[in-house]
Amino acid sequence: MTNNKYVLDFVKKYADLMTPDNIVWIDGSKQQKKELTDIAASTGEVIKLNNKLLPGCLYHRTAVNDVARVEQRTFICSRDKENCGPTNNWMDPQEAYAKLDKIAAGSMKGRTMYVIPFSMGKIGSPFAKYGIELTDSIYVVLNMIIMTRVSEKVYDKLNGTDNFVKCIHGKVKLEEENRYICQFPEDNTIYSINSGYGGNVLLGKKCFALRIASYQGWKEGWMAEHMLILGVQKPNGEVKYICGAFPSACGKTNLAMLIPPETYTSKGYKVFTVGDDIAWLRKGKGGALYAINPENGFFGVAPGTNEKSNFNALQSTRSNTIFTNVVYNPKNKTVWWEGLDKNPPSNCFDWKGNPWSGGMTDAEGKPVKGAHPNSRFTAPIKNCPCLSPEFENPKGVPVSAIIFGGRRAKAAPLVYEARDWKHGVFVGAIMASETTAAASGAVGVVRHDPMAMLPFCGYHMGDYFQHWLDMGKKLKVKPKIFNVNWFRTDDKGNFIWPGFGDNMRVLEWILDRCDEAVDAVESPIGLLPRPEDINIEGLDLTVDTIAGLLNVDKATWKAEAKDIEEFFGKFGDKLPKELTKELKTLKSNLRKA
Ligand code: GTP
Ligand code: SPV
Ligand code: MN
Numbered sequence: 001m002t003n004n005k006y007v008l009d010f011v012k013k014y015a016d017l018m019t020p021d022n023i024v025w026i027d028g029s030k031q032q033k034k035e036l037t038d039i040a041a042s043t044g045e046v047i048k049l050n051n052k053l054l055p056g057c058l059y060h061r062t063a064v065n066d067v068a069r070v071e072q073r074t075f076i077c078s079r080d081k082e083n084c085g086p087t088n089n090w091m092d093p094q095e096a097y098a099k100l101d102k103i104a105a106g107s108m109k110g111r112t113m114y115v116i117p118f119s120m121g122k123i124g125s126p127f128a129k130y131g132i133e134l135t136d137s138i139y140v141v142l143n144m145i146i147m148t149r150v151s152e153k154v155y156d157k158l159n160g161t162d163n164f165v166k167c168i169h170g171k172v173k174l175e176e177e178n179r180y181i182c183q184f185p186e187d188n189t190i191y192s193i194n195s196g197y198g199g200n201v202l203l204g205k206k207c208f209a210l211r212i213a214s215y216q217g218w219k220e221g222w223m224a225e226h227m228l229i230l231g232v233q234k235p236n237g238e239v240k241y242i243c244g245a246f247p248s249a250c251g252k253t254n255l256a257m258l259i260p261p262e263t264y265t266s267k268g269y270k271v272f273t274v275g276d277d278i279a280w281l282r283k284g285k286g287g288a289l290y291a292i293n294p295e296n297g298f299f300g301v302a303p304g305t306n307e308k309s310n311f312n313a314l315q316s317t318r319s320n321t322i323f324t325n326v327v328y329n330p331k332n333k334t335v336w337w338e339g340l341d342k343n344p345p346s347n348c349f350d351w352k353g354n355p356w357s358g359g360m361t362d363a364e365g366k367p368v369k370g371a372h373p374n375s376r377f378t379a380p381i382k383n384c385p386c387l388s389p390e391f392e393n394p395k396g397v398p399v400s401a402i403i404f405g406g407r408r409a410k411a412a413p414l415v416y417e418a419r420d421w422k423h424g425v426f427v428g429a430i431m432a433s434e435t436t437a438a439a440s441g442a443v444g445v446v447r448h449d450p451m452a453m454l455p456f457c458g459y460h461m462g463d464y465f466q467h468w469l470d471m472g473k474k475l476k477v478k479p480k481i482f483n484v485n486w487f488r489t490d491d492k493g494n495f496i497w498p499g500f501g502d503n504m505r506v507l508e509w510i511l512d513r514c515d516e517a518v519d520a521v522e523s524p525i526g527l528l529p530r531p532e533d534i535n536i537e538g539l540d541l542t543v544d545t546i547a548g549l550l551n552v553d554k555a556t557w558k559a560e561a562k563d564i565e566e567f568f569g570k571f572g573d574k575l576p577k578e579l580t581k582e583l584k585t586l587k588s589n590l591r592k593a
Helices: 005-018 030-043 092-102 138-147 152-159 204-220 250-258 311-316 421-429 460-476 498-513 545-549 556-570 577-592
Strands: 022-026 058-062 074-077 112-122 129-135 163-171 180-184 188-192 223-225 225-234 237-246 270-275 279-284 287-290 297-301 322-324 325-327 334-338 376-380 397-403 415-417 432-434 446-447 482-484 522-523 526-528
Touching: 005 058, 005 092, 005 112, 005 129, 022 188, 030 138, 074 279, 092 180, 092 188, 112 138, 112 152, 112 204, 129 138, 129 152, 129 204, 129 237, 138 297, 138 322, 138 376, 163 204, 163 270, 180 225, 188 204, 188 250, 204 223, 204 279, 204 460, 223 460, 225 250, 225 279, 225 287, 225 397, 237 250, 250 297, 270 287, 279 460, 297 311, 311 376, 322 415, 397 421, 415 498, 421 460, 421 577, 482 498, 556 577
Parallel strands: 022 112, 058 322, 074 180, 129 163, 163 188, 237 397, 397 482
Antiparallel strands: 112 129, 180 188, 223 279, 225 237, 225 270, 279 287, 287 397, 297 376, 322 376, 325 334, 415 482, 415 526, 432 446, 522 526
16 A cells, blocks of 8 residues: 555545445455456456466456447546647536536445556656556456556655546446546546446546546657557568557557568568557657557457457467457357357357357348457457567667558558658548447548547647647657558458558558668659559459559549548647648649649
């Protein structure tokens, strides 16, 4: 425990409000984890899985109405509404505290409050930030132990100060209509009630490491981004690092752990994972950009993960992993999800807890899914076979390239390069992508999602764009910026590009551009590869297919430019002039083309 006055006051304040029967201080020990697991198993909160096949693994189901992030119920509670910006929901901080306190009052009666001290980033690293989460969910405690560094050492690092993010979580009654995920950037506080799902309740993740941290980064001169970090080792042994910002469920985990095709592995190429969801970036040695992954585990999308699509992710889930909302097979106490293999089991239970067998159909004859599309695994990062030896480096890794990308059936080409940093910020700012099951609401609708941060930016996005531009000015060595799209479809709606491990072919072009080892051709939107410069050896497609994937359709992009103009209009005076200028250039390029 601790005698830090601020910590004690914080715990007391919310214990007085929520009136738990007990308070348990989490210490990060194996023994305590085991005790909590046993309690959760005895109440049915988790099911212990087969200890031979999946040692240390647990199964959990959330409430049926609580399966994804809830963006409509997520608020940035800045004192001044203007600082929240046009892309976030705003609530007045005093009003928000009062409203949530009222709902949370007395809600832990008959329950235990857990106090979790945790670090984002390696404890003691110059990047590290500390937090304390209060929760009445053992599931949250067990997930936080995997996803962050939970340790009493955090208290020592506070040095008697209140320099920690106050994270309050209560399940209350899991009522959708009273679910609130509130961030108070000026108070270093997060308050989340009436949910038990992932990004809504593992407060170190999206709420802290992105919404609060993006605000801290803006004030302190660094950046918190929704990015994977990977290292590519070339045959000569040199390792280059790439960060990639793709919206939720658009391929970060997959790209971060990719296994290159045979034509690369045979030459000695290797890929290492540093992170799969969040990157904190700072100016480091030599004025270059350095990145750390502040997390300690993966909260990854289960459906579609298999030996072939993502061997490393699947391996990461083979021990000490928590599976949420997948199929439970009581026969051998294992789990299954759509896309794991071609042999769905029988006599199981689906994510809702209903009897389920592979091949089941509903009244209309449509297949009934056993796992929720946003079902997830929480796996320790140490399990990852391709974990980078630099993962624990407190100074982070130097970033050579930044990639933006989304799901675009038509507009965006397979890859293009920004002409310079400013143009790169524009390329990130104009990102749009089809929505996925990672957030509640319609799936497959194209929406603007600048830098994949639309749901995660903790302040005015116009100021955020300006912060990106300012960071570029500070860096002596700037990463090159690219945009990729693995999701172009043909007339039948099938993906044209094979994706997954074959994305290495695009990474190779990107790294060659960083080394100035290959030329690019000008286009109205940026620099494109020559089709023959994308390596297709071993692929069942032709240079013409690549040319098609790289095509920039004028009419489509003219419509896109109009749409961007409208989107940019939302930001009013806060839209940096540089971005207005870039849009003008795009439009004039399209006219001339
Ligand atoms: P969050 O954890 O929600 O932030 O998502 P993520 O960006 O890490 O997404 P993830 O890698 O888990 O991918 C989600 C979905 O995209 C899965 O259904 C994958 O099968 C699919 N996917 C990933 N990479 C590719 C690719 O290269 N091509 C295609 N066609 N699909 C892909
Ligand atoms: C995302 O939605 O981008 C995720 C999952 O990574 S969650 O932690 O639920 O936000
Ligand atoms: Mn994410």
